[in-house]
Amino acid sequence: MAGQARETEFTEYVATRSGWLRKVAYLLCGDWHRADDLVQESVTRLYINWPRAGRMENLDGYARRVLVNIFLAEQRSPWWRRTTRSGTDRELDAAAVGPDLDASLDLRQALATLPPRQRATVVLRYYCDLTVDQAAEAMGCSSGNVKSQTSRGLATLRHTLAALPVATERTP
Amino acid sequence: MTTDEPRDLTEQLIALADQPAPPTALDTAWAIVQGRARLRRRRRAAVGAAAAATVVALAASLLLQAPGGAPAPAVPVVSPSPPMTYLGADPLTTEVRFGWLPDWVGGRTGISYNPPDAEIIGPSDADGHIAARGKGPDAPQILLSLYPAGSEPVERDPGGWPLAEEEAPPVNGKKAYWALPLSDREPNAVMLRWLTPSGRWAEITAHGGRPEDVSRDVLHRVAADVRYGHWDVPLPLRITDLPGVVKVAEARLLRSDPGTDDWSFDLVLRVDGRTLAVTLRPDVPGPSPTPTTPGSYGRYVPLCSVDRGVRVCAQMTEDPPPSLERLGGVPAVLDRIQALGLDDSAWVTDVLR
Numbered sequence: 001m002a003g004q005a006r007e008t009e010f011t012e013y014v015a016t017r018s019g020w021l022r023k024v025a026y027l028l029c030g031d032w033h034r035a036d037d038l039v040q041e042s043v044t045r046l047y048i049n050w051p052r053a054g055r056m057e058n059l060d061g062y063a064r065r066v067l068v069n070i071f072l073a074e075q076r077s078p079w080w081r082r083t084t085r086s087g088t089d090r091e092l093d094a095a096a097v098g099p100d101l102d103a104s105l106d107l108r109q110a111l112a113t114l115p116p117r118q119r120a121t122v123v124l125r126y127y128c129d130l131t132v133d134q135a136a137e138a139m140g141c142s143s144g145n146v147k148s149q150t151s152r153g154l155a156t157l158r159h160t161l162a163a164l165p166v167a168t169e170r171t172p
Numbered sequence: 173m174t175t176d177e178p179r180d181l182t183e184q185l186i187a188l189a190d191q192p193a194p195p196t197a198l199d200t201a202w203a204i205v206q207g208r209a210r211l212r213r214r215r216r217a218a219v220g221a222a223a224a225a226t227v228v229a230l231a232a233s234l235l236l237q238a239p240g241g242a243p244a245p246a247v248p249v250v251s252p253s254p255p256m257t258y259l260g261a262d263p264l265t266t267e268v269r270f271g272w273l274p275d276w277v278g279g280r281t282g283i284s285y286n287p288p289d290a291e292i293i294g295p296s297d298a299d300g301h302i303a304a305r306g307k308g309p310d311a312p313q314i315l316l317s318l319y320p321a322g323s324e325p326v327e328r329d330p331g332g333w334p335l336a337e338e339e340a341p342p343v344n345g346k347k348a349y350w351a352l353p354l355s356d357r358e359p360n361a362v363m364l365r366w367l368t369p370s371g372r373w374a375e376i377t378a379h380g381g382r383p384e385d386v387s388r389d390v391l392h393r394v395a396a397d398v399r400y401g402h403w404d405v406p407l408p409l410r411i412t413d414l415p416g417v418v419k420v421a422e423a424r425l426l427r428s429d430p431g432t433d434d435w436s437f438d439l440v441l442r443v444d445g446r447t448l449a450v451t452l453r454p455d456v457p458g459p460s461p462t463p464t465t466p467g468s469y470g471r472y473v474p475l476c477s478v479d480r481g482v483r484v485c486a487q488m489t490e491d492p493p494p495s496l497e498r499l500g501g502v503p504a505v506l507d508r509i510q511a512l513g514l515d516d517s518a519w520v521t522d523v524l525r
Contacts, residue, residue, distance in 0.1 A: 006426070007204060010200075010204070011200055011204075014198075014200045014203070015200070018196070018198050018200075019196075022193075022196060022198070023189035023190070024189075026188075026189060026193070027185060027188065027189055032193050032194050033194070033197070036196055036197040036198055039196075039198055040197070040198055040199065040202070040203060043198070043200065043203045044203040044206045044207050044210070045207075046203075047203050047204055047207035048207045048210055048211055051286065055379050055380070104184065104187045104188040104191055107184045107185070107188050108188055111188075122181075122185075123185065126181045126182045126185055127182065127185040127186065127189065129182070154181075157181070
């Protein structure tokens with residue numbers, strides 16, 4: 001069926017790529033539950049635009065762009081500013097945290113100190129491995145803006161991580 | 173750790189993302205339900221804002237049914253059209269039709285009618301389209317859209333990526349140009365835009381198949397023979413005595429494999445502002461992507477019946493309003509729908525009776 005074909009393709013794509021999208025969302029927001037919300041909204045919009053999105057060669061890039069746009073838009077909304085908490089507020093399930101995760105937790109704390117656009121550039125550049133130009137396209141801004149946001153983001157990360165003695169104390 | 177080395181940061185980000193995580197709460201079925209509901213809402217808004225001047229229109233019978241449920245007399249819409257005020261009994265109409273088409277199109281069974289449905293990420297203004305497609309997987313397709321009067325095409329593709337403009341030979345003496353992707357994301361995408369005799373912009377995009385199936389020559393010839401006017405689209409159902417509280421909001425007919433029973437018809441009904449989605453599809457074996465069990469969010473299981481080889485399903489996307497419950501709920505609506513079978517020569521335009 002045409003409608004069925006649309007939904008089957010969409011469902012297959014989400015089944016295959018939602019894990020990856022969820023990780024990107026988690027790095028953006030620092031909270032798995034919030035990441036689920038972001039991905040849920042992203043795939044809903046993806047479904048709406050599926051007749052065209054589904055035939056794009058770089059569908060992953062499109063999905064990622066939708067996700068980043070939703071993340072940045074929510075950060076701007078008054079509702080989000082009222083209700084959001086820092087990325088370190090919700091701790092991971094204690095059972096899931098082993099000693100080898102200390103450094104990652106420090107990074108999560110450090111990422112949480114970044115303003116949204118700096119955080120997005122860091123994630124897009126260093127996790128998604130995008131070029132400056134590709135990150136600019138994904139965020140809908142100039143390459144120069146990505147460069148400056150990246151530079152500031154990295155500087156903040158260095159500063160924050162240097163000020164986190166907890167990591168070295170926790171790490172055996 | 174240090175962030176001096178990008179590689180270090182990349183490794184740390186990967187480690188952070190790969191941490192044990194709670195089970196995902198993602199619900200794909202709910203995304204589909206919500207996506208459909210948003211499409212319906214946007215189309216309603218489009219109709220209300222007179223933006224329904226895209227190629228495939230919703231005959232807004234919700235506005236038009238006379239008291240007692242009888243449709244008011246049809247009033248033809250002439251192109252170039254004012255804001256649509258359809259008064260007909262067919263919930264799906266179109267303002268353009270294909271004329272000449274390449275041989276790979278499977279005749280009328282290869283034509284889909286799809287109202288506007290792009291989302292907010294850089295869509296063009298011409299969201300709706302009719303589509304002509306060939307047979308089989310990765311078949312070539314040509315999508316035809318008509319922009320609302322006064323609306324200019326945007327220099328972005330549906331994904332929001334910028335497009336470059338390249339002059340094309342005039343279409344019937346009117347200005348035309350090719351819109352080409354600047355990035356390599358869709359290197360084979362070709363889009364032809366031209367001014368129609370009414371002064372509105374039209375657009376053809378093509379994809380799939382072999383390059384020669386959707387060459388520029390082919391697209392230009394298709395564009396030159398597009399017809400403008402107003403037509404009712406034959407549909408695979410009749411609805412009798414629809415209660416006044418139930419309004420038709422939108423419709424679409426999709427075909428994915430010409431000459432086969434590979435089609436679906438979606439009808440959106442509104443009851444006191446809440447959505448009841450009706451879908452007709454050939455009743456064939458195989459899993460259905462339509463949610464058949466409640467997801468983590470929902471209790472909105474579709475109610476289905478089979479009539480003349482067609483599976484008819486109706487599903488609320490929200491709690492049924494009391495007005496619908498008083499009428500007998502979703503079953504009462506389903507009972508008023510008569511499927512007309514798989515043979516599309518028996519389909520009708522007087523759907524609402």
